[in-house]
Amino acid sequence: VRKVSQGSTLEDLLDALLSGELVFLIDGYCEFLSVDAYSPEGRAVTEPTSQSIVKGPKEAFTEKLGINIALIRKRIRDKALRSEYLTLGTRTKTKVVLMYIDGLAKKEIIDEVRRRLNAIQIDGILETGYIEELVKDNRYSIFPTSLNSEKPDTVAGCLLEGKAAIFVDGTPFVLTVPALFAEFFQASEDFYHLYHISTLVRLFRYMALALSMFVPALYIVLAAFRQEMIPTPLLISMLAQREGVPFPTTVEVLMMEVVFEILREAGIRMPRVIGPAISIVGALVLGQAAVEAGIISAVIVIIVSITAISSFAIPNYGMANSARIVRFIMIIIASEFGLMGIFLGTIALFLELCRLKSVGVPYMSPFAPKAKTAVKDTLLRFPMWKSAARPEGISADTSPRVNAQDIVTAKQKQQPEFK
Structure with missing residues (x-):
C-alpha cells in the first residue's frame, strides 16, 4: 500500500476508481x-537503453512511477527529500511528481x-515531452532547456545540486530543471572516473559539437569561395575528384546529409537487431555507389x-538534434554568404544561447553571467576537492559539498614519524 487518502465528493470517488x-x-x-494498492504489470528495472555507460550503476527507470521514486529514495536517504503529487490531463488523469530536496533547492525555482x-491545461499527458514543451521558457528555441534522463544516478546528482525533478507515470524518462548548456555535455560517468580522463572526454565532446555544426559549412566555403586557403596538393586532389560531378558543392553536401539523416531515422525505426546494420552498411554502400557513379566526390x-x-x-540526444538543425542552417548560410556568413551565423548562435533561460536561470551560466565557483565543473572537471561548491543561482545551500582537505590533513597528522 503506497497511499491512503480520504474523499467526500463524487468526483474524488470516480478519480480513485479510474486510477485503480x-x-x-x-x-x-x-x-x-481510497487505498492505492494498484500494482500493474510492467517492465522490470533493466540497463539504460539510451544512455550507455562503461562504469557506474546500470539501473534505469521504468514505466512505473512508484518504482522510479523508490530508485531515487534508495540513493538519497534524506528526510528533506520532498515528493509533491499532481494530476495533469483532463482525460488521462496522469500522475506527476515534483521532487526536490528541501533546503538545497531554491524556493523561488x-x-x-x-x-x-x-x-x-491539456486533455492528456502521455510522456515527459509534453511537459518539457509546455513549461519551456523560450518556446520557439531549438535548444533543450530541461535535461531528460532515464538514469537514477543522474537524476539523484541533479537533486543534490539543488535542482527539481519531474516524474511522469508511464514513462522511464525524468525531467530535471534548471538545465544549463554545459550540462548537456556531461555524463554521470564523468564522476566515476579520475578527473584527468573526464576532462579530456569533455573537451572531445565540445569538439564533436563544433565539428557536427560547422564542418560541412566550412567545406562549402573553402571549396566554392576560398580555394586559395586550401594547400595546393590537397586542392589538386579535390579538383580531380570533382571532375565529372554534375552538381555544385552545396547540392552535394545537402544530398548526402539528407540521405544520411534518412538512413539514421530508418535505423532507429527498424528492429534493434538489423537497425544499426542498415544505417552503417547503407551509408557505406550508397556513398561508394554514388562516388563510382560520379554523382558526388569522395x-x-x-x-x-x-x-x-x-x-x-x-x-x-536533444542537444544532438539541435546540432543537426544548426548544421543545415549553417550550410545554407555558407552557400549564400560565404565565410562572413559563417562568422555572423556563429555570433547569432551565441547571442541566442545567451538569451535563453531555464526556469528563469540563464542558460549559459556560469559563463554568462560568470560564476567562478561553478566554472570548475563545466568545460573541465576539476578534482572534487576543488569543485566542492554547488551551482550559484540554483542551490539555496552555499556550504561545500566535499571537505576533502580535512581528510588529507588528518591523514598526514596520523602518519608515524620515522627517524
Whole structure:
C-alpha cells in the first residue's frame, strides 16, 4: 500500500476508481477511504537503453512511477527529500511528481516550477515531452532547456545540486530543471572516473559539437569561395575528384546529409537487431555507389561521415538534434554568404544561447553571467576537492559539498614519524 487518502465528493470517488485504487464505503458515512494498492504489470528495472555507460550503476527507470521514486529514495536517504503529487490531463488523469530536496533547492525555482505545472491545461499527458514543451521558457528555441534522463544516478546528482525533478507515470524518462548548456555535455560517468580522463572526454565532446555544426559549412566555403586557403596538393586532389560531378558543392553536401539523416531515422525505426546494420552498411554502400557513379566526390562522403560520427559523440540526444538543425542552417548560410556568413551565423548562435533561460536561470551560466565557483565543473572537471561548491543561482545551500582537505590533513597528522 503506497497511499491512503480520504474523499467526500463524487468526483474524488470516480478519480480513485479510474486510477485503480481500492475504495471503502461505509453505510451511514458521507466520506470514503481510497487505498492505492494498484500494482500493474510492467517492465522490470533493466540497463539504460539510451544512455550507455562503461562504469557506474546500470539501473534505469521504468514505466512505473512508484518504482522510479523508490530508485531515487534508495540513493538519497534524506528526510528533506520532498515528493509533491499532481494530476495533469483532463482525460488521462496522469500522475506527476515534483521532487526536490528541501533546503538545497531554491524556493523561488520550486515555486516557479510548481506554478507552471499547475498552469498546464491539456486533455492528456502521455510522456515527459509534453511537459518539457509546455513549461519551456523560450518556446520557439531549438535548444533543450530541461535535461531528460532515464538514469537514477543522474537524476539523484541533479537533486543534490539543488535542482527539481519531474516524474511522469508511464514513462522511464525524468525531467530535471534548471538545465544549463554545459550540462548537456556531461555524463554521470564523468564522476566515476579520475578527473584527468573526464576532462579530456569533455573537451572531445565540445569538439564533436563544433565539428557536427560547422564542418560541412566550412567545406562549402573553402571549396566554392576560398580555394586559395586550401594547400595546393590537397586542392589538386579535390579538383580531380570533382571532375565529372554534375552538381555544385552545396547540392552535394545537402544530398548526402539528407540521405544520411534518412538512413539514421530508418535505423532507429527498424528492429534493434538489423537497425544499426542498415544505417552503417547503407551509408557505406550508397556513398561508394554514388562516388563510382560520379554523382558526388569522395571527399563529400568523408565530410558527412565526420559530421555524423561527431554528432554521435554528444551525450544528450536533444542537444544532438539541435546540432543537426544548426548544421543545415549553417550550410545554407555558407552557400549564400560565404565565410562572413559563417562568422555572423556563429555570433547569432551565441547571442541566442545567451538569451535563453531555464526556469528563469540563464542558460549559459556560469559563463554568462560568470560564476567562478561553478566554472570548475563545466568545460573541465576539476578534482572534487576543488569543485566542492554547488551551482550559484540554483542551490539555496552555499556550504561545500566535499571537505576533502580535512581528510588529507588528518591523514598526514596520523602518519608515524620515522627517524
